[in-house]
Amino acid sequence: MARLPFTNDIRTLRFLAGEMTQGDLGERVGVTRQTIAAIEQGKYSPSLEVAFRIAHVFGKPLEAVFQWENGTG
Amino acid sequence: MAFREKIHWVAFVTMLLAFGWYFLAFPWRDAASPGALWTAGGMLIPLTLGIIVAMTVATAIMAIRNRSEVNLAEDERDRAIHWRGTHLAYYPMVVGTWACIGLIFTGAPPAILLNLLLAMVVLSELVRIGSQIWLYRRS
Numbered sequence: 001m002a003r004l005p006f007t008n009d010i011r012t013l014r015f016l017a018g019e020m021t022q023g024d025l026g027e028r029v030g031v032t033r034q035t036i037a038a039i040e041q042g043k044y045s046p047s048l049e050v051a052f053r054i055a056h057v058f059g060k061p062l063e064a065v066f067q068w069e070n071g072t073g
Numbered sequence: 074m075a076f077r078e079k080i081h082w083v084a085f086v087t088m089l090l091a092f093g094w095y096f097l098a099f100p101w102r103d104a105a106s107p108g109a110l111w112t113a114g115g116m117l118i119p120l121t122l123g124i125i126v127a128m129t130v131a132t133a134i135m136a137i138r139n140r141s142e143v144n145l146a147e148d149e150r151d152r153a154i155h156w157r158g159t160h161l162a163y164y165p166m167v168v169g170t171w172a173c174i175g176l177i178f179t180g181a182p183p184a185i186l187l188n189l190l191l192a193m194v195v196l197s198e199l200v201r202i203g204s205q206i207w208l209y210r211r212s
Contacts (some may be wrong), residue, residue, distance in 0.1 A: 030148065031134070031150065032150070032151070034075045034209075035150040043211065044212050047149050050149060
């Protein structure tokens with residue numbers, strides 16, 4: 001699998017949100033725990049809708065959760 | 074390992090064992106005889122029943138052991154994995170179909186045509202399920 005051109009701070013944001021589990025976040029976003037784990041690890045690129053839903057759960061703008069990596073196309 | 078992934082493994086191993094037995098046990102030396110088609114049919118009926126029973130039992134056991142995941146709805150990643158697996162399985166299916174069409178014109182015996190079709194369906198299924206297992210791990 002090709003490496004995704006962006007990183008994310010979901011793990012940190014979960015920790016800051018009272019150590020929210022991947023399962024809890026998945027439930028609130030409407031995806032499985034495995035999908036949250038895959039997004040966190042940079043293995044899966046979520047849809048724009050799921051990305052916005054994740055940001056919404058943390059009360060953050062999208063760019064505070066996902067960051068485009070400099071130097072990538 | 075997620076419940077969905079385990080179910081894929083069950084399907085993959087069951088198909089591999091069941092059809093592995095079928096293709097090894099089929100009397101290939103008599104494949105051109107008129108009775109070969111019925112021999113194949115006679116083998117496929119218990120084989121199909123065996124697959125249904127094995128998958129039902131294995132799925133039920135896994136469902137009991139993974140109750141929290143049984144009713145989880147498919148999400149966008151699951152759907153993407155399924156689409157990609159099905160897309161990859163399309164290629165062996167098309168190659169097999171054309172090979173079968175070619176064999177029809179050579180006057181190949183019905184049992185050979187049946188086994189070729191069966192092999193392509195099994196191969197396509199193994200590609201579909203196998204690629205989905207791989208994608209569950211890697212994406």
